[in-house]
Amino acid sequence: MSMTAENKHSSVLPMVIVGILFFIFGFVTWLNGSLIPFLKVICELNEFQALFVTFAFYIAYTFMALPMSYVLHKTGYKNGMALGLAIMAVGALLHIPAALTANFLFFLFGLFVLATGLTILQTASNPYIVHIGPKESAAMRISIMGVINKSAGVLVPIVFTVVILSGMGDISEEHLASLNELQRSQLLSDLSLRLIQPYIIMFAALLLLIGLVKFSALPELDFDDGDIDLINDTKTSITQYPQVILGAIALFAYVGVEVIAGDTIGLYGSSLNVDNFAGLTSYTMVFMVLGYLVGIVCIPRYISQKTALIGSAIAGSFCILGVMFSSTTSTSIADIIWGWSGIPVLPNSITFVALMGLAHALVWPSVWPLALEGIGKFTAQGSALLIMGISGGAILPLLFGKLSQTLGDTQFSYIVGLPCYLFILFYALVGHKMKTWTLK
Structure with missing residues (x-):
């Protein structure tokens, strides 16, 4: 890998910026665990249907990783991170009509788009952390990112409970079953609408992160033929x-x-x-x-x-x-x-x-x-x-x-x-x- 003079500067700033991105990875990913039982209630799903939350999210990694890698090859790693955040912002916005209609398919589509943005973000940021410093300490740097990622996972259930469920009273299936049709419909509608504000906040936060990545001094990594082992210099495919x-x-x-x-x-x-x-x-x-x-x-x-x-x-x-x-x-x-x-x-x-x-x-x-x-x-x-x-x-x-x-x-x-x-x-x-x- 050839590096410009800018790449040789301290890796502290890149680590901080990418650390913020890894926090976002963790927050959005571990949010699924809270969304599954929540959507099970407001969309009136059984357990099997509710698990499509996880399916819609992870299937994006399977189908979108390679296409996003070609996009990344065209945009570069720094611009690729910004693009990933932009796609995630669109996914956050898609949750608003989903919440307004309590339509489970809308939620699944929004989750798929969110995960697509995460796919390009992860495809860009993981090799970035590997190559931003000495290769011998790459696992140490990724471990730091892992601590940040899992810390977000600890915070998500707390934040979700405080922001979404506070003041709503009993929303158990037993309580819902005891309500008449009008009361139950009103409660489910109120619950669904509570998702709008958090996803607007997520959208705004992602826009700020786009600016942080795009206009920061984050160095671009240049992977060229000089980074390939001499034994492998004739290879034409991954x-x-x-x-x-x-x-x-x-x-x-x-x-x-x-x-x-x-x-x-x-x-x-x-x-x-x-x-x-x-x-x-x-x-x-x-x-x-x-x-x-x-x-x-x-x-x-x-x-x-x-x-x-x-x-x-x-x-x-x-x-x-x-x-x-x-x-x-x-x-x-x-x-x-x-x-x-x-x-x-x-x-x-x-x-x-x-x-x-x-x-x-x-x-x-x-x-x-x-x-x-x-x-x-x-x-x-x-x-x-x-x-x-x-x-x-x-x-x-x-x-x-x-x-x-x-x-x-x-x-x-x-x-x-x-x-x-x-x-x-x-x-x-x-x-x-x-x-x-x-x-x-």
């Missing part, structure tokens, strides 16, 4: 880079187990009659933040990106085995780890689900620099392929749910995560080093 294709599969596996660890822990806790099952996702999130902090402190000073990836895969595999075979009644592990703090403890099996967050936290920041190393002008396309791996968050949890339904055993269904971690281990040991599809 598909000729095995480390990118395999990296996308590794991220597919990672995002799948990330969503499983965060979104099924409450269901599993409920099946075991854990008192605080509704808030169990916070345990996984806290452990993920701790994992990112480990990356910030230790990479590359004490461990390499490759070593971090190996450790994550092995630790994740042990967590899966722990979930499957440890006690569902004893809280001995949680007693040791945080029982002294006064925070409610969990049965050992559920504790291992939460610990998956710590185990795999460094997968995302470690795969990116390993996958993008030496691909030069193909960086935008490579980044798009990696972004497409996010679709694992939509597909693998469904596989988990189907297996759980078929077996009637949630605990054993976590075996879905074992091949995921094993593939990540393969990528750490072999896959990221593959420069050709021909095995020697």
Whole structure:
């Protein structure tokens, strides 16, 4: 990668600006968790229909990542970030007619457009963080972004509850069923209209961010042929880079187990009659933040990106085995780890689900620099392929749910995560080093 004199300046300003963008990623993405039960009420949906919120959001990454990479190639990375924010702003505006009509299809279309903007934003910003400084510390920089991203995820439910639900009283299905048709229709309309102001605020905030990115001193990155390994200087397609294709599969596996660890822990806790099952996702999130902090402190000073990836895969595999075979009644592990703090403890099996967050936290920041190393002008396309791996968050949890339904055993269904971690281990040991599809 050739860099202009401007690129050689301090990376502090770019880190701050991209950090703001990662906060937006987290806020918009984790907002889905609050929207699902909310839209289930106001659009009068069943559980299966409500889950199309997640489908509409993540399917955009699958279908729009490659087209957006070609746009990014034309616009450049700085302008691409601004364009992504502009598309997100349009998606925010689309939620206004959706709220006015309480039309679920409008909401899904708005979510798809929002995610399309996020797709180009992520396709631009992740390689930006990789290349804005020394490649040896890229995982550390992405870990910082991960802490910011997950912090937004912690704030979203609080903000949503305060802004949207405060003063509305009881909106449970039982209460709605007790109202007459006119009362119920009025309450649902009032609830829907409450979404308008937050999305107007989101629209305005995105416009401000467009100006921040567009008119800041954010340096442009120039990926040219000089960034390509000499061995690979005859390659003409991103598909000729095995480390990118395999990296996308590794991220597919990672995002799948990330969503499983965060979104099924409450269901599993409920099946075991854990008192605080509704808030169990916070345990996984806290452990993920701790994992990112480990990356910030230790990479590359004490461990390499490759070593971090190996450790994550092995630790994740042990967590899966722990979930499957440890006690569902004893809280001995949680007693040791945080029982002294006064925070409610969990049965050992559920504790291992939460610990998956710590185990795999460094997968995302470690795969990116390993996958993008030496691909030069193909960086935008490579980044798009990696972004497409996010679709694992939509597909693998469904596989988990189907297996759980078929077996009637949630605990054993976590075996879905074992091949995921094993593939990540393969990528750490072999896959990221593959420069050709021909095995020697």
